[in-house]
Amino acid sequence: MDAQSIKVACSSCNLRELCLPMGLNPDEMDKLDNVISARRRIKRGSALFNTGDRFTSLYAVRSGFFKTCVTTADGRDQVTGFQMTGEIIGLDGIVSDRHSCDAIALEDAEVCVMPFDQVEELSREFTTLQHHVHKIMSREIVRDHSVMLLLGSMRAEERLAAFLLNLVQRLHARGFSQSELILRMTREEIGSYLGMKLETVSRTFSKFVEEGIIEVKQRYVHIKSTEGLKLIVNPPTCP
Amino acid sequence: MDAQSIKVACSSCNLRELCLPMGLNPDEMDKLDNVISARRRIKRGSALFNTGDRFTSLYAVRSGFFKTCVTTADGRDQVTGFQMTGEIIGLDGIVSDRHSCDAIALEDAEVCVMPFDQVEELSREFTTLQHHVHKIMSREIVRDHSVMLLLGSMRAEERLAAFLLNLVQRLHARGFSQSELILRMTREEIGSYLGMKLETVSRTFSKFVEEGIIEVKQRYVHIKSTEGLKLIVNPPTCP
DNA sequence: GTCCTCCCTTGATCTTGATCAATCGTGCGC
C-alpha cells in the first residue's frame, strides 16, 4: 500500500465516524476503500456538478463547505442545503441519472468520489453498508421536511435562530465550538436558504445582537445564549 | 394460490407500473409478492402511523389519499406531502427507526405493507429492485427540493398554480382527467402544505376563477387553461 | 325533514418582511 492509497483510505480518515463508512467493520472498510477511487479538489466558487450533469457518483465532503441550489426557468434560485465535512452530496441525481441541482463550493474543498454503481454493488454484499446508505437518504428526507416546516410556518426570527442552532450543532459534532462559528456563506445565501431577503437576514442578526443573544462581526458569530435562540424557535406556549 | 393471495399479488395489481414493482421481471415480481405480507385499511381521518411510532415497513398506497405532516413542540404543523395511489409512504422512518411524521388518510384508504427488512433483503438479491428503491428515495429528495423552492421563493399565486399543475399531472399519470380534479384535502391542508393561510388559499382560488383560468365548486376544480397556470408559475421574463 | 357542524368565502384592517436607496467596511488587486 503506497502513500497515496493510504491517504485516500476511509479506514484512515478521521471522518469515518461521520461519513459513509460509519459502523462498518475493518473488512468491510477495506472493500469500501477500493470504491473510493479518487479525491477531487474544487476551488471556492466553482461547481462540483451542475443541474443536468450526468449522475455517476456520490461525493463525501472531505474538507471545505458546499451549498446546493435549484433554479427555476425564470432565474430565481433557492439554496436547498449547506454541506460540511462528512456529509454526502449527489443523492438528487439517482432518480433521473442527471443532477437536478448545482453543488457549489463556498470555500476551497475536497471530496471523495464514490461511483454509485460500485456503492450499489458493495451494498448488495454488506448489509451494514446497504442499511447505512438507506439511512443517509432517509436522513436527507427528514432534514428536508424540517426545512419545509421552517419555510412554511416560521417567522424570520425563528428561521434564523433555527438555522444558527442547526449549524452550530453540526459543527459541534465535528469537534468545533458550541458557541462560536464562522459563516461560510453570504447573507444572501442564508436568505435564499431561509426564504428571506438579505436585508431581512442582516436586520434579524442585528436584532439578536441588540437583545444580547449573539455577537456578530461579519462572518464571525458568537452565540452568547443558546437558550435564547431555542426560546425564539420554540416560544413557550401560554396556558 | 388461493383467492386471497391473488388479490394481494403485485403481479396482478393494476398499479404495478407506478409502484414498487416497476421494471421487475416476472420472477422478481413473484418474490416481491411474498414480501407484501398484508394489506391494511385506514379509515378517513385516522393515522397509518404517527410521529414516534416504531418504523417497520414501507407502505404503498393501494387506494385512497394521504397527507404526511410534521409537528413542532409548540403545536404548529406543516403538511409535507400528499400521497396518492402507487406512491410510497414511510421513508422518513428509516434513519432513526422511528417515524418522524404523521401519515393521515384523507379518505378511506388501503395500503400494501412492505416490511422493510424484507425489502432490503430482496434488494440485495435483485439489482433492479435495489436501484428502484434508491430511485424512489431520490425522487422524494428531489420533490422536497422543489417544495423548498416553492416555499422559499414563490408568491401565493405561483404556489397554488404549481400545486394544481402538480396534482393534475400526477392524477393524469393514473389515468384521470388532465383538466378536472376533486381535491381530497381542505383549504387549510393546502395552505399548510403551501405555507399560506386558508383564507389566502380561498382568495387565490377566487382570483383564478375571476381570471377565467379555472372553475371551482367546493372540492371540484376544472382547469380551463393549463397554459394560464403555467404562465403564473413561470412568468415570461421581459427582455 | 331539521339541526348542527365543518368548511369555505369574503370584507376590513394590520403586520411582517420586501423593496428601494444610501452608506459603510473589508479585503483584494494593482
Add this chain to the structure above:
DNA sequence: GCGCACGATTGATCAAGATCAAGGGAGGAC
C-alpha cells in the same frame, strides 16, 4: 498605499399576505 468591488448595514416606504370577523352553504346525524 490606493482604489475598487463586493458584501453588509441601516433607513424609509410599500405591498403581500396574515389576522380578525361575519356569514353562507353542503352534508351528515338524528
